[in-house]
Amino acid sequence: MDKFTLQERTQKFHIAVIQLCETLPKNAAAYEIAKQLIRSAGSVGANYRAACRAKSRPDFIYKIKVVLEEADESLYWLEILIATRIVASAMANTLIKEAKELVLIFNATAKTAKDNLSKSKNP
Template sequence: MNYNANISIQERTEDFAIRVIKAYSELNKRPFDDAGKILSKQFLRSGTSIGANCSEAKYAQSNKDFINKYSIALKEANETLYWIKIMIKSELVSKSKFQNLIEENERIIKILTTSINKLKEK
């Protein structure tokens, strides 16, 4: 996916979740031991949770609630990056196959961090 500055964070995280689901499906085609299965499921859970929290933020009841949803999404994005790194370091996946996901995940983290900081300034 190419970086597109005009896409909303909700759309970006939804697209990211779809990519995570596809990557997880590919991972599940491989024979993994229990550790590989658990790591890939953690990756799936956190990677799809980012968008779910951003989606919930659209209907936040207050500015504080909105910040809270984005903060949870940020934590999930950070966790997703962690699981990707662990899968790479444990040689379950190659870095080259996950490089684009890493880059998009880092963009999402930057966007969420900037958004949270701006909202806190208000």
């Protein structure tokens, strides 16, 4: 998957999270979870774009690790929404699937980048 496709995918993930959060009940718990979820989902896309502009391989690796953390945090908040029964929609399940896929993608990206950095240091 090229970087532009992944940038678009992370942006769509953020938009879908915002749309899901718009449907949540208007109570304190849902508000706090929504706030955290919207921030972490937005950070996935924003930090991935920053990673694409990294100044060096170590900088890229650092930024991809941030993206991975944010994707995993988004997954956590989505799982909490389901576990607490604040939401039980197919949209939430679709977003959980997407968050898991993004975690796998960015985990593999970080591993490959670290491996490539090691190879370049130890030819």
